[in-house]
Amino acid sequence: MKKMFLSALACVAFAGSTFASNEIVNENMYLNDEVDTNVLKENSGIHYKYTCNVSIYYTDAWGREQVYTETKYFYFVTSLEGGGMCHSHANTVAQRFRTLSPN
Protein backbone atom coordinates (compact mmCIF):
# COMPACT_ATOMS: atom_id res chain seq x y z
CA MET A 1 0.00 0.00 0.00
CA LYS A 2 2.83 2.31 0.93
CA LYS A 3 4.65 1.50 -2.34
CA MET A 4 1.51 2.23 -4.34
CA PHE A 5 1.09 5.55 -2.60
CA LEU A 6 4.68 6.53 -3.32
CA SER A 7 4.36 5.47 -6.98
CA ALA A 8 1.21 7.53 -7.37
CA LEU A 9 2.93 10.50 -5.76
CA ALA A 10 5.88 10.11 -8.11
CA CYS A 11 3.51 10.03 -11.12
CA VAL A 12 1.80 13.22 -9.98
CA ALA A 13 5.15 14.88 -9.42
CA PHE A 14 6.37 13.83 -12.86
CA ALA A 15 3.18 15.07 -14.55
CA GLY A 16 3.49 18.31 -12.66
CA SER A 17 7.04 18.81 -13.75
CA THR A 18 6.08 18.14 -17.41
CA PHE A 19 3.35 20.75 -17.27
CA ALA A 20 5.78 23.14 -15.69
CA SER A 21 8.36 22.62 -18.41
CA ASN A 22 9.94 25.84 -19.69
CA GLU A 23 7.90 28.01 -17.38
CA ILE A 24 9.62 30.87 -15.74
CA VAL A 25 9.65 31.08 -12.00
CA ASN A 26 6.97 32.89 -10.10
CA GLU A 27 7.24 36.33 -8.57
CA ASN A 28 8.69 35.31 -5.27
CA MET A 29 11.57 33.58 -7.00
CA TYR A 30 14.04 36.41 -6.78
CA LEU A 31 16.51 33.79 -5.79
CA ASN A 32 19.29 34.33 -3.41
CA ASP A 33 22.56 33.54 -5.12
CA GLU A 34 24.07 32.25 -1.96
CA VAL A 35 21.72 29.31 -2.21
CA ASP A 36 23.41 26.59 -4.18
CA THR A 37 21.62 25.26 -7.26
CA ASN A 38 21.55 21.75 -5.81
CA VAL A 39 19.89 23.00 -2.65
CA LEU A 40 17.30 24.71 -4.80
CA LYS A 41 16.64 21.45 -6.62
CA GLU A 42 16.27 19.53 -3.39
CA ASN A 43 14.02 22.04 -1.73
CA SER A 44 11.72 22.94 -4.55
CA GLY A 45 12.47 20.17 -7.01
CA ILE A 46 11.99 22.34 -10.05
CA HIS A 47 14.29 25.33 -10.00
CA TYR A 48 17.42 25.82 -12.08
CA LYS A 49 19.89 28.60 -12.25
CA TYR A 50 21.92 29.17 -15.39
CA THR A 51 25.02 31.36 -15.11
CA CYS A 52 26.47 33.23 -18.08
CA ASN A 53 29.75 34.90 -17.32
CA VAL A 54 31.33 37.39 -19.72
CA SER A 55 34.85 38.62 -18.97
CA ILE A 56 36.42 41.37 -21.00
CA TYR A 57 40.18 41.83 -20.82
CA TYR A 58 41.66 45.18 -21.74
CA THR A 59 44.67 47.31 -20.87
CA ASP A 60 43.93 50.66 -19.24
CA ALA A 61 45.66 53.95 -20.01
CA TRP A 62 48.47 53.17 -17.53
CA GLY A 63 49.26 49.67 -18.79
CA ARG A 64 47.32 47.79 -16.13
CA GLU A 65 45.52 44.67 -17.29
CA GLN A 66 41.88 45.03 -16.35
CA VAL A 67 39.02 42.59 -16.29
CA TYR A 68 35.47 43.77 -16.72
CA THR A 69 33.05 41.03 -15.69
CA GLU A 70 29.35 40.93 -16.32
CA THR A 71 27.47 37.87 -15.12
CA LYS A 72 23.88 37.12 -15.96
CA TYR A 73 21.86 34.61 -13.96
CA PHE A 74 18.78 33.11 -15.55
CA TYR A 75 16.31 31.32 -13.29
CA PHE A 76 14.10 28.60 -14.72
CA VAL A 77 11.59 26.08 -13.54
CA THR A 78 13.31 23.36 -15.55
CA SER A 79 16.68 22.95 -17.16
CA LEU A 80 17.01 24.69 -20.50
CA GLU A 81 19.66 24.75 -23.14
CA GLY A 82 21.44 27.91 -22.23
CA GLY A 83 24.16 28.16 -24.86
CA GLY A 84 22.12 30.44 -27.10
CA MET A 85 21.15 32.73 -24.27
CA CYS A 86 24.75 33.09 -23.23
CA HIS A 87 25.93 33.82 -26.76
CA SER A 88 23.27 36.47 -26.99
CA HIS A 89 24.34 37.96 -23.63
CA ALA A 90 28.02 37.89 -24.65
CA ASN A 91 27.27 39.61 -27.94
CA THR A 92 25.18 42.28 -26.20
CA VAL A 93 28.00 43.02 -23.73
CA ALA A 94 30.61 43.01 -26.52
CA GLN A 95 28.52 45.38 -28.62
CA ARG A 96 28.04 47.71 -25.68
CA PHE A 97 31.76 47.57 -24.88
CA ARG A 98 32.57 48.45 -28.50
CA THR A 99 30.23 51.42 -28.30
CA LEU A 100 31.56 52.55 -24.95
CA SER A 101 35.20 51.88 -25.72
CA PRO A 102 36.96 55.18 -26.16
CA ASN A 103 38.16 55.75 -29.72
Place this chain on the structure above:
Amino acid sequence: MKYLYIFLFTPIFAIYGQTKGTVLKYEVYYNFTTPLSREIDVYATSDNYYSIEKMNSTKKVAKNNINDNKEKLPEIIPNSLENSSTVLAFDVKWNDLLIYNNKLTNKLYTTVQNIDLGRNITVEETPKINWQIVKETKTVKDLNCTKAIANFRGIDWEIWFTNEIPLPYGPWKLQGAPGLIVEANTADKKIHFLLNTIQYNKILPEIKLPNLKEIDLKEYVDLLDEIGNYEYYEDRNTKVSKQSNTRSPFELIYEWEENK
Protein backbone atom coordinates in the same frame (compact mmCIF):
# COMPACT_ATOMS: atom_id res chain seq x y z
CA MET B 1 42.77 100.20 -49.33
CA LYS B 2 40.56 99.32 -46.33
CA TYR B 3 41.27 95.63 -46.93
CA LEU B 4 45.01 96.33 -47.11
CA TYR B 5 44.91 97.81 -43.57
CA ILE B 6 43.02 94.80 -42.29
CA PHE B 7 45.52 92.49 -43.97
CA LEU B 8 48.51 94.33 -42.50
CA PHE B 9 47.30 94.74 -38.92
CA THR B 10 45.41 91.51 -38.20
CA PRO B 11 48.47 89.24 -37.86
CA ILE B 12 50.15 91.75 -35.55
CA PHE B 13 47.15 91.81 -33.23
CA ALA B 14 47.00 88.03 -33.37
CA ILE B 15 50.61 87.67 -32.27
CA TYR B 16 50.28 90.23 -29.48
CA GLY B 17 47.13 88.44 -28.33
CA GLN B 18 49.06 85.24 -27.74
CA THR B 19 50.39 84.30 -24.32
CA LYS B 20 54.03 83.63 -23.65
CA GLY B 21 55.20 81.22 -21.01
CA THR B 22 57.33 78.19 -20.21
CA VAL B 23 57.15 74.92 -22.12
CA LEU B 24 58.14 71.81 -20.16
CA LYS B 25 58.47 68.34 -21.62
CA TYR B 26 58.31 65.38 -19.25
CA GLU B 27 58.61 61.65 -19.85
CA VAL B 28 56.48 59.35 -17.70
CA TYR B 29 57.13 55.65 -17.04
CA TYR B 30 54.40 53.31 -15.81
CA ASN B 31 55.57 49.99 -14.50
CA PHE B 32 52.37 47.93 -14.36
CA THR B 33 51.31 44.80 -16.28
CA THR B 34 52.52 46.27 -19.56
CA PRO B 35 55.36 48.70 -18.74
CA LEU B 36 55.19 51.79 -20.94
CA SER B 37 56.48 55.31 -21.36
CA ARG B 38 54.80 58.43 -22.69
CA GLU B 39 55.55 62.13 -23.36
CA ILE B 40 53.87 64.94 -21.48
CA ASP B 41 53.84 68.55 -22.68
CA VAL B 42 53.25 71.27 -20.11
CA TYR B 43 52.49 74.92 -20.84
CA ALA B 44 52.91 77.10 -17.78
CA THR B 45 52.44 80.77 -16.95
CA SER B 46 52.28 82.41 -13.54
CA ASP B 47 48.47 82.12 -13.67
CA ASN B 48 47.85 78.68 -15.07
CA TYR B 49 49.20 75.34 -16.05
CA TYR B 50 48.11 73.05 -18.88
CA SER B 51 49.36 69.49 -19.30
CA ILE B 52 48.82 67.03 -22.17
CA GLU B 53 49.80 63.40 -21.77
CA LYS B 54 50.07 62.34 -25.40
CA MET B 55 48.71 58.87 -26.08
CA ASN B 56 50.24 58.71 -29.55
CA SER B 57 53.69 58.89 -27.92
CA THR B 58 53.12 55.67 -25.94
CA LYS B 59 55.97 53.17 -26.13
CA LYS B 60 56.03 49.71 -24.62
CA VAL B 61 59.11 49.56 -22.43
CA ALA B 62 59.33 45.79 -22.15
CA LYS B 63 57.65 42.91 -23.83
CA ASN B 64 55.09 41.10 -21.71
CA ASN B 65 54.36 37.43 -22.24
CA ILE B 66 50.93 37.46 -20.61
CA ASN B 67 49.79 40.21 -22.94
CA ASP B 68 51.14 38.45 -25.99
CA ASN B 69 49.06 35.42 -25.14
CA LYS B 70 46.03 37.56 -24.50
CA GLU B 71 46.23 39.08 -27.95
CA LYS B 72 46.00 35.61 -29.46
CA LEU B 73 42.70 34.84 -27.72
CA PRO B 74 39.79 34.30 -30.05
CA GLU B 75 37.09 36.89 -29.49
CA ILE B 76 34.55 34.34 -28.30
CA ILE B 77 35.50 31.11 -26.60
CA PRO B 78 32.83 28.41 -27.04
CA ASN B 79 30.40 27.85 -24.18
CA SER B 80 30.10 24.82 -22.02
CA LEU B 81 26.53 23.63 -21.64
CA GLU B 82 25.80 23.94 -17.93
CA ASN B 83 27.37 27.29 -17.02
CA SER B 84 28.82 29.46 -19.70
CA SER B 85 31.96 31.54 -19.62
CA THR B 86 32.91 33.84 -22.45
CA VAL B 87 36.20 35.70 -22.66
CA LEU B 88 36.67 38.72 -24.88
CA ALA B 89 39.79 40.80 -25.45
CA PHE B 90 39.62 44.42 -26.54
CA ASP B 91 42.35 46.80 -27.59
CA VAL B 92 41.00 50.03 -26.15
CA LYS B 93 42.13 53.33 -27.64
CA TRP B 94 42.55 55.96 -24.91
CA ASN B 95 42.41 59.68 -25.46
CA ASP B 96 45.05 62.19 -24.35
CA LEU B 97 44.94 62.98 -20.63
CA LEU B 98 44.58 66.72 -20.07
CA ILE B 99 45.02 68.67 -16.87
CA TYR B 100 44.32 72.38 -16.56
CA ASN B 101 45.05 74.26 -13.35
CA ASN B 102 43.79 77.84 -13.11
CA LYS B 103 45.58 79.56 -10.24
CA LEU B 104 43.27 82.58 -10.36
CA THR B 105 40.11 80.55 -9.76
CA ASN B 106 41.96 77.84 -7.78
CA LYS B 107 40.28 75.16 -9.90
CA LEU B 108 41.83 72.05 -11.38
CA TYR B 109 40.24 70.32 -14.40
CA THR B 110 41.16 66.80 -15.48
CA THR B 111 39.87 64.74 -18.39
CA VAL B 112 38.85 61.27 -17.27
CA GLN B 113 37.79 58.24 -19.23
CA ASN B 114 35.89 55.15 -18.18
CA ILE B 115 34.42 52.16 -19.99
CA ASP B 116 30.94 52.75 -18.57
CA LEU B 117 30.92 56.52 -18.22
CA GLY B 118 32.84 57.54 -21.34
CA ARG B 119 34.82 60.80 -21.23
CA ASN B 120 34.21 63.58 -18.71
CA ILE B 121 36.07 66.43 -17.04
CA THR B 122 36.42 66.36 -13.26
CA VAL B 123 36.59 69.66 -11.40
CA GLU B 124 38.19 70.13 -7.99
CA GLU B 125 39.84 72.81 -5.87
CA THR B 126 43.59 72.85 -6.45
CA PRO B 127 44.73 70.15 -4.03
CA LYS B 128 47.11 71.14 -1.28
CA ILE B 129 50.02 68.72 -0.95
CA ASN B 130 52.01 68.91 2.27
CA TRP B 131 55.54 68.45 0.96
CA GLN B 132 58.15 67.63 3.60
CA ILE B 133 61.58 68.77 2.51
CA VAL B 134 64.29 66.18 3.07
CA LYS B 135 67.92 67.23 3.43
CA GLU B 136 69.05 65.42 0.31
CA THR B 137 70.22 67.05 -2.90
CA LYS B 138 71.28 65.89 -6.34
CA THR B 139 71.76 67.28 -9.83
CA VAL B 140 69.15 66.41 -12.42
CA LYS B 141 69.50 67.78 -15.96
CA ASP B 142 72.16 70.24 -14.71
CA LEU B 143 69.75 71.63 -12.13
CA ASN B 144 70.43 71.55 -8.39
CA CYS B 145 67.50 69.70 -6.87
CA THR B 146 66.21 69.09 -3.36
CA LYS B 147 64.18 66.09 -2.28
CA ALA B 148 60.70 66.30 -0.78
CA ILE B 149 58.17 63.64 0.15
CA ALA B 150 54.43 63.56 0.68
CA ASN B 151 51.50 61.21 0.78
CA PHE B 152 48.92 62.39 -1.67
CA ARG B 153 45.64 60.53 -1.99
CA GLY B 154 46.98 57.25 -0.68
CA ILE B 155 50.23 57.26 -2.67
CA ASP B 156 53.69 58.01 -1.24
CA TRP B 157 55.53 60.38 -3.57
CA GLU B 158 59.19 61.40 -3.72
CA ILE B 159 60.01 64.51 -5.73
CA TRP B 160 63.12 66.42 -6.69
CA PHE B 161 62.43 70.12 -7.15
CA THR B 162 64.73 72.99 -8.09
CA ASN B 163 64.80 76.47 -6.61
CA GLU B 164 66.54 77.65 -9.79
CA ILE B 165 63.15 77.66 -11.54
CA PRO B 166 60.64 79.24 -9.15
CA LEU B 167 57.55 77.73 -10.77
CA PRO B 168 55.36 75.79 -8.29
CA TYR B 169 54.43 73.21 -10.92
CA GLY B 170 55.19 69.63 -11.83
CA PRO B 171 53.80 66.68 -13.72
CA TRP B 172 50.22 65.38 -13.28
CA LYS B 173 48.63 67.04 -10.20
CA LEU B 174 51.93 67.31 -8.34
CA GLN B 175 52.42 70.99 -7.55
CA GLY B 176 52.92 73.40 -4.66
CA ALA B 177 56.62 72.67 -4.07
CA PRO B 178 58.99 75.65 -3.55
CA GLY B 179 60.31 75.23 -7.11
CA LEU B 180 59.71 73.33 -10.33
CA ILE B 181 59.44 69.54 -9.91
CA VAL B 182 62.13 68.03 -12.12
CA GLU B 183 61.70 64.39 -11.14
CA ALA B 184 58.97 62.50 -9.27
CA ASN B 185 58.22 58.91 -8.50
CA THR B 186 55.97 56.83 -6.31
CA ALA B 187 57.72 55.07 -3.43
CA ASP B 188 57.02 51.70 -5.07
CA LYS B 189 58.55 53.01 -8.36
CA LYS B 190 55.43 52.12 -10.33
CA ILE B 191 55.16 55.67 -11.68
CA HIS B 192 58.14 57.85 -12.58
CA PHE B 193 58.23 61.33 -14.14
CA LEU B 194 61.37 63.01 -15.48
CA LEU B 195 61.75 66.50 -16.96
CA ASN B 196 63.43 66.32 -20.37
CA THR B 197 63.47 69.86 -21.70
CA ILE B 198 62.51 73.34 -20.64
CA GLN B 199 61.96 76.35 -22.93
CA TYR B 200 61.33 79.87 -21.63
CA ASN B 201 59.39 82.73 -23.12
CA LYS B 202 57.68 80.66 -25.78
CA ILE B 203 54.34 81.47 -27.41
CA LEU B 204 51.88 79.03 -25.90
CA PRO B 205 49.08 77.38 -27.83
CA GLU B 206 45.53 78.39 -27.02
CA ILE B 207 44.25 76.48 -24.00
CA LYS B 208 41.14 74.63 -25.00
CA LEU B 209 39.60 71.85 -22.96
CA PRO B 210 37.45 69.41 -24.94
CA ASN B 211 33.71 69.94 -24.94
CA LEU B 212 32.86 67.33 -22.30
CA LYS B 213 30.54 67.18 -19.33
CA GLU B 214 32.09 68.74 -16.19
CA ILE B 215 31.52 66.86 -12.97
CA ASP B 216 32.68 67.49 -9.40
CA LEU B 217 35.51 65.09 -8.50
CA LYS B 218 33.78 63.64 -5.42
CA GLU B 219 30.60 63.07 -7.35
CA TYR B 220 32.56 61.33 -10.10
CA VAL B 221 34.44 59.07 -7.67
CA ASP B 222 31.15 58.08 -5.98
CA LEU B 223 29.74 57.24 -9.39
CA LEU B 224 32.80 55.18 -10.30
CA ASP B 225 32.64 53.17 -7.09
CA GLU B 226 28.96 52.56 -7.61
CA ILE B 227 29.30 51.26 -11.16
CA GLY B 228 32.46 49.30 -10.35
CA ASN B 229 30.53 46.66 -8.43
CA TYR B 230 26.79 46.42 -8.58
CA GLU B 231 23.87 44.11 -9.20
CA TYR B 232 20.41 44.64 -10.59
CA TYR B 233 17.45 42.66 -11.80
CA GLU B 234 16.95 43.05 -15.54
CA ASP B 235 13.60 41.34 -15.17
CA ARG B 236 12.14 39.04 -12.56
CA ASN B 237 14.08 36.02 -13.81
CA THR B 238 17.36 37.62 -14.80
CA LYS B 239 19.92 39.12 -12.49
CA VAL B 240 22.97 41.02 -13.78
CA SER B 241 26.13 41.39 -11.72
CA LYS B 242 28.99 43.67 -12.83
CA GLN B 243 32.53 43.99 -11.54
CA SER B 244 35.35 46.21 -12.70
CA ASN B 245 38.31 48.08 -11.25
CA THR B 246 37.64 51.74 -11.80
CA ARG B 247 40.06 53.94 -9.81
CA SER B 248 43.24 55.22 -11.41
CA PRO B 249 46.62 54.13 -9.96
CA PHE B 250 47.26 57.74 -8.91
CA GLU B 251 44.42 58.21 -6.46
CA LEU B 252 43.52 55.38 -4.12
CA ILE B 253 42.06 57.32 -1.15
CA TYR B 254 40.61 60.80 -1.26
CA GLU B 255 40.68 63.49 1.43
CA TRP B 256 37.00 62.99 2.27
CA GLU B 257 37.56 59.24 2.75
CA GLU B 258 40.56 59.44 5.08
CA ASN B 259 38.61 60.00 8.28
CA LYS B 260 35.99 57.35 7.60
